[in-house]
Amino acid sequence: MSKTDYEDVERGDAVVPGRPVKVHRYSGGARVNHWITAICLVLLALSGLSMFHPSLFFLSALFGGGQWTRTIHPWIGVVLFFSFFGLFLRFWSANLWKREDSQWIAQANDVVSGHEEKLPEVGKYNAGQKIVFWSMSTLIIILIASGIVIWSQYFGSYTTIQQQRWALLIHSIAAVVAICVWIVHVYAAIWVKGTINAMTRGTVTGGWAWRHHRKWLRELVSMRKGKPTGTTTHTTHST
Template identity: 30%
Template sequence: MSVQAERDEGILRYSLAERILHWFVALTFIYLMLSGFAVGYPRMAWLYDFLGGGQTVRFLHPIVGVAFTIGFVLMLVMWLRDMVFDDKDRAWARDLRTYVREGHSRVDVDRFNAGQKGYFWFAVVTGAALFITGLPLWFPGLMSGGWNQLARLLHHVVFLLTVGGFIIHVYMSTMMLPGTIPGMTGGRVTRAWAAWHHPSWFRKREAASAGPQEQPGADRS
């Protein structure tokens, strides 16, 4: 794409493959969250009506769980290089107060800031924990009764943590930081958004957009 076309249409933040994978993980997560509430909280059993009934939910929940796990493992491979913490992230964390107050940091942020990297690793660790603790619930014969009880407790606690993380993630990427969601829907963000939130990545993208190929990943440009 020419520099002029890139200026007019905004900057490519996420490739089609990145968006498809992100929304696959998001949709499977939402199903797991809703079905988890239905199974775990009798007061929320009304959710069964929207999810196909109790038997369907109990059958589908672990299968969708495996699909979610495959999705986030692929996401881990896809974004690993962009998610490694560095010195800038330490500076960002020290200046967290400014970010919380203004939704912007004075640090020369690259493709992802330290908060986003933190959420990524949180999702990876909790996703792995949900998979590991979910297996003995799916196949109760795998372990003794005591271990099954522990797995059930941990599965539930980690589930609640992921719901908290999910609410914060959705709030920040939709309401707190306007202009963020188009990157994950159409793939592009405005140049102003990129320069404000991810100045280092923006400069690299500007330099790369004169080349023949667009690659949103910073180091691959």
């Protein structure tokens, strides 16, 4: 069976029969990678906001004061870049845009109202998750590129003051947008019950997968039974 038959399945994804059915969604390595990235984002947001406006300078106390904040902030950014790069390599293929994603976006009202039975079946990630993934991928590239330009300790001699000013403006705007995207991501994870468990324990119930990511679950069941994804298969969806 070719990889394209199971385009939404990633390494480690599997269905485990039982009561309830368990579905392995994230490996231990993926979860560690995710939480390192999340912690870096929080630390960068707090340290960055402390330098963003005088009224937020009190946040620098979390990092030992203004000087330490300016020193630590860019190094956390470096860790974030490599950590997110690890996530990107793991998840980019399952986040490619599909036809059903456009339909999912068109039915955004059903998403908000909780009428998921009216939505098209989606793979491991829905359109909203994919938008967050590609938005963060783009924003982190912008942040690291602009951050290098304004990292005067190491790169100040390679850029002009005018370039640094533009880079600082771009960096600030991208950071604010990234914080907003991160807030949406966290809110959605809390809103959809069971999502946080997936990234802490690595598994979800069959019922959760059936309700939120039915196409992905069908592919996993097909893999287990050695059938093409187009074959009709009975799926247990216990909650």
